[in-house]
Amino acid sequence: MSSNIHRVLVTGDAGFIGSHIVDQLLENGYVVGVLDNLATGDLGNLTENRDNLVLHQGDISNRDFVREAVKGYDAVIHEAALVSVARSVEDPFVTNSTNVTGTLNVLKAAVDARVSRFVYASSSSVYGETDVLPKREDLPARPLSPYAVSKLAAENYCVAFARVYDLRTICLRYFNVFGPRQRFGPYSGVIPIFIGRIGNGQPPKIYGDGEQTRDFTYVSDVVEANLLAMTADVKPVEVFNIAAGKTCTINQLAGVIAQIMGREDLEPVHLSERRGDVKNSYADISKAVRWLGYVPRTTLHDGLKKVVAWFESNPIQTRSSATT
Numbered sequence: 001m002s003s004n005i006h007r008v009l010v011t012g013d014a015g016f017i018g019s020h021i022v023d024q025l026l027e028n029g030y031v032v033g034v035l036d037n038l039a040t041g042d043l044g045n046l047t048e049n050r051d052n053l054v055l056h057q058g059d060i061s062n063r064d065f066v067r068e069a070v071k072g073y074d075a076v077i078h079e080a081a082l083v084s085v086a087r088s089v090e091d092p093f094v095t096n097s098t099n100v101t102g103t104l105n106v107l108k109a110a111v112d113a114r115v116s117r118f119v120y121a122s123s124s125s126v127y128g129e130t131d132v133l134p135k136r137e138d139l140p141a142r143p144l145s146p147y148a149v150s151k152l153a154a155e156n157y158c159v160a161f162a163r164v165y166d167l168r169t170i171c172l173r174y175f176n177v178f179g180p181r182q183r184f185g186p187y188s189g190v191i192p193i194f195i196g197r198i199g200n201g202q203p204p205k206i207y208g209d210g211e212q213t214r215d216f217t218y219v220s221d222v223v224e225a226n227l228l229a230m231t232a233d234v235k236p237v238e239v240f241n242i243a244a245g246k247t248c249t250i251n252q253l254a255g256v257i258a259q260i261m262g263r264e265d266l267e268p269v270h271l272s273e274r275r276g277d278v279k280n281s282y283a284d285i286s287k288a289v290r291w292l293g294y295v296p297r298t299t300l301h302d303g304l305k306k307v308v309a310w311f312e313s314n315p316i317q318t319r320s321s322a323t324t
């Protein structure tokens with residue numbers, strides 16, 4: 001445990017990534033605050049070991065509630081967001097309000113509470129299409145979707161807050177995170193959607209030719225990155241890619257999942273390209289390796305095996321995905 005950080009507030013903690021971060025923080029002996037509106041999170045995701053856990057149930061869009069909740073914490077890990085490119089295309093206002101105004105509320109509350117470290121869950125989507133691959137942090141951001149704009153705007157707020165209020169902020173640009181507890185539904189990531197469809201005997205639907213690439217990152221690697229970012233001795237404001245640093249096409253992904261699930265007979269169906277989609281996403285992770293000591297440990301294949309096993313033991317999670 002870092003000497004000056006004992007109490008950590010995680011926003012969006014009952015959801016997918018947040019709940020894994022909470023588990024690890026508790027295991028490492030921190031007192032952990034959970035700030036979640038439980039709209040997409042589920043208390044069942046939180047660990048059984050709740051002795052050092054404090055629940056602040058409410059919404060990050062409520063500034064007064066957030067200001068009170070953040071008081072007394074040494075660090076904030078801000079995961080709460082509306083996560084989906086597709087949803088942001090349908091309703092950019094709600095994405096903006098949660099992801100931008102919500103982040104602003106948490107940042108200002110963190111300044112008022114004098115927290116010593118603020119870690120922000122940013123996204124690979126901020127890059128949009130780049131001329132070079134793999135994507136490095138110093139490349140210009142060219143967001144292609146309202147979701148990507150919201151993540152970049154919130155990131156810029158983190159940078160500005162570091163400058164004008166001396167809040168130490170670290171932005172982690174996650175690349176397509178996957179793992180157990182990832183949600184199902186029309187707005188979930190491609191991996192649970194494919195597992196849900198194949199599990200229900202339906203072929204995966206691929207948007208476009210399926211040759212778009214992604215750098216899929218296992219959730220425990222993202223958890224480790226957050227703990228490193230919370231304690232690392234780095235400049236007062238920094239941005240890091242957090243990824244596996246490997247690339248895979250959506251066609252290959254569908255093939256691997258079908259093979260793990262023993263349903264290679266289910267030939268994918270191709271639909272038109274999705275609006276706002278980035279063609280290629282592949283991270284240069286050398287900055288995080290050098291400055292945070294970050295090392296991705298779980299390969300895509302091993303991660304997929306764990307996720308398939310998890311979804312098979314939680315079958316209720318797959319029902320709603322059958323039509324997505």
Ligand code: UD1
Pocket residue numbers: 083084085123124125126174175176177188189190191193194205206207208212214250274277278280281324
């Ligand atoms: C984007 C971000 C990612 C972020 C996520 C949040 C990029 C490169 N990545 O993910 O960092 O965490 O938003 O939502 O911007 N697809 C199918 N069939 C399906 C579902 C998806 O073919 O049934 C395709 C999509 O068209 C896309 C790929 O799979 O090309 C990945 O989609 P998805 O899992 O939704 O994530 P991104 O939009 O890449």
